[in-house]
Amino acid sequence: MPPDGVVVQVEGLRKQYQQVRAVDGIGFEINEGEIFGIVGPNGAGKTTTVECIEGLRVPDQGTIRVLGLDPIKDRVQLRQKIGIQLQEGRLPDRLKVWEAMDLFHAFRATSSGWRHLLDDLGLADKAHAHFETLSGGQKQRLFVALSLLGNPRLVFFDELSTGLDPQARRATWELVRKVRDGGKTVVLVTHSMDEAEHLCDRVAILDHGKLLALDTPDNLIKGVFPSALKVSFQLDGDAEPPLLDKLGKVETNGRAVTVYGHSHGLIVEVVSLLVSSGIRFRQLTVDRMSLEDVFLHLTGKRVRD
Ligand SMILES: Nc1ncnc2c1ncn2[C@@H]1O[C@H](COP(=O)(O)OP(=O)(O)OP(=O)(O)O)[C@@H](O)[C@H]1O
Numbered sequence: 060m061p062p063d064g065v066v067v068q069v070e071g072l073r074k075q076y077q078q079v080r081a082v083d084g085i086g087f088e089i090n091e092g093e094i095f096g097i098v099g100p101n102g103a104g105k106t107t108t109v110e111c112i113e114g115l116r117v118p119d120q121g122t123i124r125v126l127g128l129d130p131i132k133d134r135v136q137l138r139q140k141i142g143i144q145l146q147e148g149r150l151p152d153r154l155k156v157w158e159a160m161d162l163f164h165a166f167r168a169t170s171s172g173w174r175h176l177l178d179d180l181g182l183a184d185k186a187h188a189h190f191e192t193l194s195g196g197q198k199q200r201l202f203v204a205l206s207l208l209g210n211p212r213l214v215f216f217d218e219l220s221t222g223l224d225p226q227a228r229r230a231t232w233e234l235v236r237k238v239r240d241g242g243k244t245v246v247l248v249t250h251s252m253d254e255a256e257h258l259c260d261r262v263a264i265l266d267h268g269k270l271l272a273l274d275t276p277d278n279l280i281k282g283v284f285p286s287a288l289k290v291s292f293q294l295d296g297d298a299e300p301p302l303l304d305k306l307g308k309v310e311t312n313g314r315a316v317t318v319y320g321h322s323h324g325l326i327v328e329v330v331s332l333l334v335s336s337g338i339r340f341r342q343l344t345v346d347r348m349s350l351e352d353v354f355l356h357l358t359g360k361r362v363r364d
């Protein structure tokens with residue numbers, strides 16, 4: 060039996076497609092009531108991992124327990140306990156919102172209805188709209204509503220906010236928090252480090268089928284960058300970069316300079332040095348290090364959409 064409060068256990072998971080090692084020996088646990096993020100660039104193995112957990116793909120190796128069940132052997136039972144929003148989900152254009160809810164509801168062995176979900180997700184006035192007439196954000200909300208049919212304990216969202224405008228994206232984040240606050244465990248797959256940092260309680264970073272790191276966003280950032288600060292500026296004119304190395308790691312890119320520091324007084328130290336050296340500068344900014352920076356540090360590359 061899994062320890063109390065653990066809803067998903069994955070050990071030594073491997074999955075290969077021809078020459079591609081999509082998932083290459085991954086293990087982690089997901090706790091009840093958390094928003095668990097799985098992040099990484101395109102092709103990292105995120106969807107393969109969650110679809111093995113959902114029982115939609117058969118692993119080559121490894122053991123998986125979900126709510127105490129085996130996703131393959133206990134597939135039928137498990138399907139009634141989890142909610143799934145698939146990456147690139149589609150419905151027939153002419154299907155109406157209420158028809159979709161009614162149809163999917165019929166597959167669920169549940170007594171709870173579906174109308175309250177349309178209310179909760181702000182889709183009540185769209186009940187008679189055809190799928191094709193919904194905006195991107197409304198389609199996503201419908202997929203969330205469908206995944207919540209039957210009141211599952213554990214829900215999976217794969218690339219929920221990809222392709223949405225920033226406002227709809229924020230609204231989707233609120234929605235995910237609401238689902239979690241309603242007592243469910245949420246597994247959120249995304250290649251947006253920003254989304255993972257702001258929304259997830261814990262984040263697993265995947266690349267090339269391997270788990271690079273797993274912790275809270277704060278701990279991941281602090282673990283790599285203890286002061287979690289960077290000061291950036293542009294050198295004015297043809298000024299020579301001053302000797303900033305003693306303050307921390309320095310990166311220069313043309314006239315742009317970034318100093319990564321280990322001191323809370325970093326900005327004061329940088330400005331003092333520039334001023335005392337008579338170096339003119341502009342566009343000085345201080346930023347907190349982000350999960351994107353952690354990924355860059357771990358892999359030497361940026362995550363791109
Ligand atoms: N059915 C399949 N047949 C062959 N190769 C596959 C299949 N599914 C995935 N792959 C390959 O396995 C690797 C991991 O794919 P996966 O879809 O798990 O990545 P992902 O992290 O979800 O990527 P994305 O961010 O693009 O959704 C990729 O190289 C992909 O091309």
Ligand SMILES: [Mg+2]
Nearest residue numbers: 105106107146
């Ligand atoms: Mg994917």
